Amino acid sequence: MTASTAAREQFAASYGREPEGIWSAPGRVNLIGEHTDYNEGYVLPFAIQHRTCAAVALNGTDDIRVESTFSDSQVVAHLSDLDGLFPTPAGETPAVPEWSAYVLGIAWALRMLRPDAPAPGVDIAIASDVPVGAGLSSSAAIEGSVASALNELWDLGLDPVTLAQVGRKAENEAVGAPTGIMDQMASMLGQPDAATFLDCRTLETRSIPTGFTAAHLELLVIDTRVSHAHSTGGYRERRESCERGAELLGIRALRDAGIDDLPRAAELMDDVTFRRVRHILTENQRVLDTVDALTAQGPRAIGDLLVASHASMRDDFEISAVELDVAVDTALAAGAIGARMTGGGFGGSAIALVEHDAVERVTDAVERAFADAGFTAPHIFPVSPSAGPRRDA
Numbered sequence: 193m194t195a196s197t198a199a200r201e202q203f204a205a206s207y208g209r210e211p212e213g214i215w216s217a218p219g220r221v222n223l224i225g226e227h228t229d230y231n232e233g234y235v236l237p238f239a240i241q242h243r244t245c246a247a248v249a250l251n252g253t254d255d256i257r258v259e260s261t262f263s264d265s266q267v268v269a270h271l272s273d274l275d276g277l278f279p280t281p282a283g284e285t286p287a288v289p290e291w292s293a294y295v296l297g298i299a300w301a302l303r304m305l306r307p308d309a310p311a312p313g314v315d316i317a318i319a320s321d322v323p324v325g326a327g328l329s330s331s332a333a334i335e336g337s338v339a340s341a342l343n344e345l346w347d348l349g350l351d352p353v354t355l356a357q358v359g360r361k362a363e364n365e366a367v368g369a370p371t372g373i374m375d376q377m378a379s380m381l382g383q384p385d386a387a388t389f390l391d392c393r394t395l396e397t398r399s400i401p402t403g404f405t406a407a408h409l410e411l412l413v414i415d416t417r418v419s420h421a422h423s424t425g426g427y428r429e430r431r432e433s434c435e436r437g438a439e440l441l442g443i444r445a446l447r448d449a450g451i452d453d454l455p456r457a458a459e460l461m462d463d464v465t466f467r468r469v470r471h472i473l474t475e476n477q478r479v480l481d482t483v484d485a486l487t488a489q490g491p492r493a494i495g496d497l498l499v500a501s502h503a504s505m506r507d508d509f510e511i512s513a514v515e516l517d518v519a520v521d522t523a524l525a526a527g528a529i530g531a532r533m534t535g536g537g538f539g540g541s542a543i544a545l546v547e548h549d550a551v552e553r554v555t556d557a558v559e560r561a562f563a564d565a566g567f568t569a570p571h572i573f574p575v576s577p578s579a580g581p582r583r584d585a
């Protein structure tokens with residue numbers, strides 16, 4: 193069953209009528225540019241074919257009611273009470289079930305942005321085929337689907353970049369997850385066959401054709417299905433190291449330094465901070481180089497950049513995991529053009545750029561390597577650059 197059908201059925205079962213419409217938004221994968229977002233640098237993600245669908249209708253009350261195939265419980269909130277629920281105080285969990293804070297948080301953020309809009313009560317049912325917690329941003333997908341639905345039903349006329357900012361606000365302040373804006377921008381601005389180059393400081397974007405299909409290439413996601421416990425602490429520590437590095441260099445953010453500054457950085461800071469900084473500086477350059485390579489030479493030219501990105505995350509930023517290293521090394525040994533871990537690190541997914549004809553060989557090799565190492569069996573599937581939010585029905 194498609195996510196769209198599942199959302200419609202969930203809506204009908206929960207609310208006893210048909211929805212007014214179904215809106216969907218995609219998950220995303222990051223091709224290159226890891227941990228550069230909060231350093232105000234560059235990223236190159238693309239929206240994927242997996243989507244989250246929100247079946248929605250006005251309900252004639254002042255309540256927002258939320259259901260998801262993800263949860264047994266229905267969450268109901270009076271719209272005027274959202275201001276009392278959010279923002280969630282720093283370090284605390286939301287006062288509503290966490291999954292529903294993504295949805296209620298969107299309604300809250302939209303009402304803050306447009307306090308004079310009527311914004312009447314709605315019933316919402318969510319279903320998704322974006323794997324949750326695999327680093328494919330099921331969170332941006334749920335935010336984007338709900339934001340798109342309410343933007344239309346509440347007649348707000350907001351543009352995709354504003355809706356991306358609404359998604360980030362909901363995630364940061366309602367859910368309480370300190371994330372950047374990459375995921376929401378990638379989801380909102382998705383286009384078939386193209387990645388989104390994003391300057392995380394200026395929010396300028398450029399659509400960069402990937403050319404994967406024409407070149408008979410597939411991008412495989414290798415979801416290791418592991419999440420190591422230190423990921424939250426590890427993320428915070430990396431952010432702190434980057435802030436310290438920028439301060440020692442006397443700049444606002446690491447985005448303001450380039451690889452020419454590395455010798456100076458080496459003098460100014462301890463070894464660990466220096467290596468964190470070196471990852472960010474070289475990774476920003478690799479994003480720019482990937483854009484150039486895709487534009488000038490096509491997708492086969494980006495393999496070495498993906499491999500260098502992985503090495504930098506493994507050795508300098510130290511956010512890889514043994515499962516990710518095995519996935520990358522095995523995919524490369526089996527003939528992948530390039531491979532790297534993707535997402536925040538300490539688990540989650542790797543990606544491998546593979547000739548169409550080599551998909552089975554690479555998949556088998558990685559599955560075998562995981563079995564031999566005694567790891568949990570990975571989920572391996574292709575993703576392709578896909579369109580952003582749309583109304584499906």
Ligand code: ADP
Pocket residue numbers: 244260261262290291292294318319320323324325326327328329330331332334
């Ligand atoms: P990722 O975005 O990498 O998948 P996150 O931790 O950022 O992981 O977001 C996952 C969370 O988003 C889930 O734990 C859940 O709270 C919420 N979520 C995602 N998809 C759904 C869904 N279909 N229904 C309800 N909640 C969802």
Ligand code: MG
Pocket residue numbers: 329330331332375
């Ligand atoms: Mg997320």
